[in-house]
Amino acid sequence: MLGPIAWRTPPRHYGPWERVTSLLTEGLVRRGVDVTLFATADSETAAALEFVAPHGYAEDPQMDGRVWEALHVARAMERSAEFDIVHNQLDWLPLVFGAQWAAPMVTTIHGFSGDAILPAYERSASAFVSxxxxxxxxxxxxxxxxxxxxxxxxxxxxxxxxxxxxxxGRIHPDKGIADAIEIAARAGRRLVICGIVQDAAYFAQRIEPHIDGDRVVYRGSVGPA
Structure with missing residues (x-):
């Protein structure tokens, strides 16, 4: 299981791809499958844990995510001959090294950041799951x-x-947080918002002016509990 490393697996709060990776990994282990999880060093799993990054790069401004993801993928490629299959949860980067993988790959596509990354998918030999x-x-x-x-x-x-x-969810125009504020107001209901601020300008202009601690409450990024 080639997991993302922006956050810990499972994440302490935000980290949706890491969350899905954890659920799949632990479910496979419970079913008796021998799984090695490639994730951050502080990840928690019943599988065998393999790591390069000490912790999530999104939690450490001193870490360059591009560098650590490259090192992370390289470690998985080095060991790929030991596995029957590699399940890629890490977006496009592992796909561009198709000839270097010694095991077949399936990629769960969690979404596209834009059309510019499509060539990596179109030229890949990986199987795709939506x-x-x-x-x-x-x-x-x-x-x-x-x-x-x-x-x-x-x-x-x-x-x-x-x-x-x-x-x-993350506070970003794609997630419609401003729409949720309007819907709550029209319905006469109190709205509680939970999530990381991914688009600071959107938050400052469209969200923050409505936060009054009463009818619209922002609790930041919260964990599962």
Whole structure:
């Protein structure tokens, strides 16, 4: 399992790709599959852990993510002959070294940052899995759509519910946080916002002016609990 290294696996708070990587890894281990997880050194897993990066580069301004991701991928390639399959959760970078992998690869495509990265996918020999049918790129062939799972043990379905609306996710125009504020206002409901600020200008101009600690509350990036 070639995981991302922006954050720890599983993440302490934000880190959606790391979260999915953890759920898949631990699920495979419970099913008796021999798994090696390539992630950060501080990751927590029942699988064998292989690492280069001491911790997530998104948590350390002294780390260059491009450098550490390259070192991370190189370590996995060095050991790839030991594995039956490599499951890539790390976006496009591992795809450009197709001839160097000694095991077949399947890549879960968590999303595209833009059309500019598509050549890496189009020229790759990896098999592709989409996270939803709507998230597919029309120019790629996919073997399946596998929707993200959740760990039901972490969710208390018997907990009492309230009237608040809640939005989880990075604060970015793509996630529609400003739309959520408008929806909550029109519905007369209190809105609780949780997530990292990824677009500072969007936050300052469209989100922060509405945060009053009463009708619109911002709690930062929160963990699973």
């Amino acid at each position: 996270i939803s049918d709507a998230d597919r790129s029309p120019g790629l062939d996919y073997v399946a759509t596998v929707h993200h799972g959740i760990d039901m043990v972490e969710l208390d379905s018997s907990a009492a519910t309230g009237d608040d609306l809640v939005v989880f």
